[in-house]
Amino acid sequence: NAGVTQTPKFQVLKTGQSMTLQCAQDMNHEYMSWYRQDPGMGLRLIHYSVGAGITDQGEVPNGYNVSRSTTEDFPLRLLSAAPSQTSVYFCASKTTGGSDTQYFGPGTRLTVL
Amino acid sequence: GDSVTQMEGPVTLSEEAFLTINCTYTATGYPSLFWYVQYPGEGLQLLLKATKADDKGSNKGFEATYRKETTSFHLEKGSVQVSDSAVYFCALSRLQGAQKLVFGQGTRLTINP
Numbered sequence: 001n002a003g004v005t006q007t008p009k010f011q012v013l014k015t016g017q018s019m020t021l022q023c024a025q026d027m028n029h030e031y032m033s034w035y036r037q038d039p040g041m042g043l044r045l046i047h048y049s050v051g052a053g054i055t056d057q058g059e060v061p062n063g064y065n066v067s068r069s070t071t072e073d074f075p076l077r078l079l080s081a082a083p084s085q086t087s088v089y090f091c092a093s094k095t096t097g098g099s100d101t102q103y104f105g106p107g108t109r110l111t112v113l
Numbered sequence: 114g115d116s117v118t119q120m121e122g123p124v125t126l127s128e129e130a131f132l133t134i135n136c137t138y139t140a141t142g143y144p145s146l147f148w149y150v151q152y153p154g155e156g157l158q159l160l161l162k163a164t165k166a167d168d169k170g171s172n173k174g175f176e177a178t179y180r181k182e183t184t185s186f187h188l189e190k191g192s193v194q195v196s197d198s199a200v201y202f203c204a205l206s207r208l209q210g211a212q213k214l215v216f217g218q219g220t221r222l223t224i225n226p
Contacts, residue, residue: 004156031212033213035214040218040219041218042117042202042216042217042218042219043157043202043214043216044216045213045214048213058213059213090156090157092157092214094212096212101147101159101162102159102206102214103159104149104156104157104158105156106155106156107155107156
């Protein structure tokens, strides 16, 4: 099992550019989510999905889009990058039990100039 | 809404010292409680969890007890090692709905030899 994988590890964008952060898991988990980590603020939920074809907004969804066409993949799209989106992004997955452990990917460090 | 408050860091200790990192939460009902650890350059990994009042989670010498009366989940370790240097996050998750993790701001721990 590779667990949760994310690509790229690092990315630098210019304001207004678009890009997609990739996330994949091989544990057949129904629940997947995206968080951003900013200094002194812990991690905040951007979007989540409880299964293929189902997505919903988290705490800080503005500026981000997601889709879930397969159980394995949950890409995060930045349509027009802004400096405020400079952050470290983590993808996570779990089964749908409420107390079940979330498994995190290694993260993508994004800088928007 | 739900929230988690952690002891502010950074915390610096000598090897073999006793560690406490305080964590309190605000939530209605009975959330599950977690401690996650993030080693330098890596994603988050679960350290321990507790799913109901008075449960004690433990792993790698770390312990935390779910105290509903004080809404707390303090992390303790009797004798820390240099390898425990990391950022520690307290988090809660509800059993229903979005099942998202709500994180504290994180506490950076440095252990000196």
